[in-house]
Amino acid sequence: MKIEIQQLEKHYGSKQALKPFNLTIGNEKIIGLLGRNGAGKTTLLQMMAGHIKPSGGQVLINGEKPFNNRNVLQHICMISEANNFKRKLKIREVLKTVSRFYPNWSQETAERLLKTFNLSPSQSAKGLSKGMESALSITIGLASHTTITIFDEPYIGMDASARYTFYDILLEEYEIHPRTFIISTHLIDEVSNLFEEIVLLKDGNLLTHEPADVLLAKSLQVSGPAVQVDRFTEGKQVLHAAEIMGQKSVMIFGDDLDPARAKAMGLSTERCSIQELMVYLTEKEEKMYV
Ligand SMILES: Nc1ncnc2c1ncn2[C@@H]1O[C@H](COP(=O)(O)OP(=O)(O)OP(=O)(O)O)[C@@H](O)[C@H]1O
Missing domain, CATH: 3.40.50.300 (P-loop containing nucleotide triphosphate hydrolases)
Structure with a gap:
């Protein structure tokens, strides 16, 4: 039906x-x-x-x-x-x-x-x-x-x-x-x-x-040296970022994310979970993704 x-x-x-x-x-x-x-x-x-x-x-x-x-x-x-x-x-x-x-x-x-x-x-x-x-x-x-x-x-x-x-x-x-x-x-x-x-x-x-x-393929968690992470995520939509002692972990969202390029830059990558996406996509600021 x-x-x-x-x-x-x-x-x-x-x-x-x-x-x-x-x-x-x-x-x-x-x-x-x-x-x-x-x-x-x-x-x-x-x-x-x-x-x-x-x-x-x-x-x-x-x-x-x-x-x-x-x-x-x-x-x-x-x-x-x-x-x-x-x-x-x-x-x-x-x-x-x-x-x-x-x-x-x-x-x-x-x-x-x-x-x-x-x-x-x-x-x-x-x-x-x-x-x-x-x-x-x-x-x-x-x-x-x-x-x-x-x-x-x-x-x-x-x-x-x-x-x-x-x-x-x-x-x-x-x-x-x-x-x-x-x-x-x-x-x-x-x-x-x-x-x-x-x-x-x-x-x-x-x-x-x-x-x-x-939806999962549109998300990527990228981690590594902050300078490299910033280079990779420039111009991309950042859902969440955390940095400690020069190491940064950023969750990005959008089409055409390229984990292979991130890896080639020495960064580690993993997909976000549905739960993480729900949390960050529904944060209070006015973002619409449809
Ligand atoms: N019978 C009602 N009278 C007045 N307001 C209502 C009524 N039912 C729901 N609402 C309001 O409508 C909005 C949506 O409520 P709804 O219960 O559909 O949300 P929800 O996503 O199911 O929430 P939760 O995850 O907390 O169960 C809320 O602001 C709620 O206060």
Whole structure:
């Protein structure tokens, strides 16, 4: 299912959470939606998932608006930290209730994941710890088998080993039943190797939407004697620089970066991580990279 965002914007009273931009997301991709606190990620996801109405512009899912549109919504599942289950229900009943909404629901996936996360179907949703609630939400997201599955910071309270289990299962699910996953997270280093495309928001604006490998290829960390580093980076866009005792390390960003030339000048080079790019590209000063 193609997601088309056309001049989409959202105001909350006088606060403009999202400023108009266009974005198209194709079929069967794992997308990382990144940005600092308050950048507008949840607002964007809620409009994609038809939970809230845009103030202007539109989201089209295969040409249809998702808001109040059952036809579209049965193919979108959004899992966020704020999922709260009807606490009187047992896990089995929670799953039964949500499964009715999703035509491609996989009970087999649900049961497998409950076992993986050590959850029992007869357990009451009332007694779940934060991490267990998150594990149940993730189970629902993965078992929904919806064409678009959105995870908005889904793993509050989950320990590192449970999170890594989630990443493994997500990849396995993606390989067996390809679909679009959109993941918004602040734990970027943990999960960025799963991302095929990155959507980066800054202050309600779309900063960039690119394949992860293309974005990474636009960055270079160059280190060595300050004089040589300055010669190499002259005229280039510097995201970050640090110098100590004549040795300098600079992070540059742009097209046509040439690691071989840097090496020939005696400098060492490495690519930046997605997390570093998110941090430095979204710094407060007014830079736009789209
Ligand atoms: N219901 C609301 N009423 C008023 N303002 C809101 C509401 N929801 C979000 N906002 C504001 O809109 C902006 C974007 O919020 P949003 O939750 O989309 O950001 P985010 O990128 O998901 O942030 P975080 O990473 O902290 O979760 C913020 O300034 C926030 O305060």
